[in-house]
Amino acid sequence: MDTDALYNTFTNPKVITxxxxxxxxxxxxxxxxxxxWSGQWYMPVAFVxxxxxxxxxxxxxxxxxxxxxx
Numbered sequence: 749m750d751t752d753a754l755y756n757t758f759t760n761p762k763v764i765t766x767x768x769x770x771x772x773x774x775x776x777x778x779x780x781x782x783x784x785w786s787g788q789w790y791m792p793v794a795f796v797x798x799x800x801x802x803x804x805x806x807x808x809x810x811x812x813x814x815x816x817x818x
Contacts, residue, residue, distance in 0.1 A: 757810070757813075762813070763810065763813075766806070766809075770802060770806060774798070774799065774802065777795070777798055778795055781794055781795050781798075
């Protein structure tokens with residue numbers, strides 16, 4: 749496994765910034781879900797679905813990036 753390429757990818761400013769933005773957005777989504785669907789059985793299910801969809805979409809986006817030119 750090429751650990752230098754992984755290090756270069758995950759220390760890229762674009763990746764760090766996008767991870768911070770995703771964390772903030774997921775926190776806001778969780779706050780909205782707790783506020784609007786408090787006490788409902790589907791609130792945690794909805795948040796898990798949102799997190800999984802975000803993780804898959806972010807993984808797909810990250811796979812499509814080419815940080816060697818930066």
